Amino acid sequence: MYLYALASASLFIIATPPLKMTANIYLQRTISNTRYTLKKMILTHLVDRRFEQTQKPGERIELIDGDVDGSMYLYHSIYLDVSLNCSIIIAALLVTAHYHPLLALAPLSGLVYAIAAHLITRKHSNSLFDEYVQENTLTIGALCELLVNAKPYTNRIKVDIKNIERLAFRSSLKATTFESMSGTCYPIAILVLLLLSAHLLSVGEATIGSIFASAIYLERVLSPTMSMISIYYSSREASYRRSRIRSYELQHEGH
């Protein structure tokens, strides 16, 4: 039995790198197609005379390349990451329930807490990186203007750059703070596990081994949960960039 478990674990470890590489190459090929389609669409929109364009050339380059490259994760890779994390959560929950159905309550309580905290903070996090991205686009436009005119930095540009640096720090700090609020699910889940374990040990319905195992699986449930919440907050900038891309698609549909 132990040998079979060991052999399966070894097979899984050996099979992971080729599977990862195949998935990575396939994803890159799909991403390339989407990248080309989106950049072509935005470029067509930005040179279309039917739509009033007020941006400087540098800003337009940022809108085409910056927005598409910056939001590409949300078009393909995110689905792979989310499905992998969901599979791990479900598998770990099932294994914990197999030891004792009540023990599954501990990771479930952590999961519910993390989701609730995420839903509460979600509304405040929607526009976290909007100002940063807008300022960045304007400044890149202004910097390209300086290049065209071969002029040095103006005082205004220096102030704008300082402002972008400040916005980058502030937005990131807010995002990680919101993420941390969901992250406090771990002590909650451990507390539930300790209480349940005390109860199950007192009535003799669980062994010490099964409790230790469920503590390990608790980590296996909460780690991918936090990973998904982290994906959400770290992709806020990408999300805003994608919303800008979608606005061009809507304008085209409107015509």
Place this chain on the structure above:
Amino acid sequence: MFICLRNNLTVFLLSVICLTVATICQLLIPSVVAKSLSALTTGSINAEFYFTLIAVFLTKLSSQALGNSLATLMEARSRFLLINFIVHDKRPSPLCSRVTLIKEDAEKIASVIHDTIHLIGSCILTVPAAYILLQENIYFFLPIALIIVLTCVQLRFAKPVIQRLYAAEMSKEDLYKESLISDFNVSSDGKQSKMQLIRSYGYLKDTVRARYKYLKASAIQSFWPEMAISAGTVSVIFFSAAATPELFGERLIACLGYIGIFTMASTGSIRLGITMIGVKVSVDRIFRGHRYE
């Protein structure tokens, strides 16, 4: 890249310290939980265990939040430091090339600096993890040494391929940016602008294809060291099971934890190493042999 580090040394050190503290706390958590469960089974559990867990966890969360934000600040500052150099560089260079340097090269270098900070935070623990593994079992020495040697040899062979593909991508980017600038400057609405737009689509396709080739090559080059790490991990498990049965049990679980830390950090280092090989081309493109003061 050292210029960016030198100019933002305080932010760099602070972010590395915060991320290291976060990683240490992350490693402490399983030990605190295990102690709590052991105390529970012996009936000697008290609230102190739980308060310790909360303290460790809150330290981890706060240091991680601060470390992440400082790394983002470092990335933004590095990007604008490089842009400052590009804009004020007196040496002659085409406009499209400078726009590519600002939009692509500077962003890629800054992004690598951000990733490096995160990796340093976790890599500081790789050396102690490798040391603990060696202390536990001398059989770990052979795979660890083999992984390090093979990775160095692999990176050496991968370097010219990666740099050639990265340089090809950047030269395509130059042409594409030039065509974009022409697109935006064409005033007429007629045949000339349409021809120009079709030309831009062609350059865009070439650029996207060049990037795909570079990313595919990076994935293939990082596959072999990752495969070596996996083979090393499996060989360690089997050697431990066959040669040292006393390790094959409770202690093996602890060893596997350290192997996990070592594997993750090594895989991350290889990927970053391959990215850095490519980004070195961007550093050369920006400074072109100029010594930054």
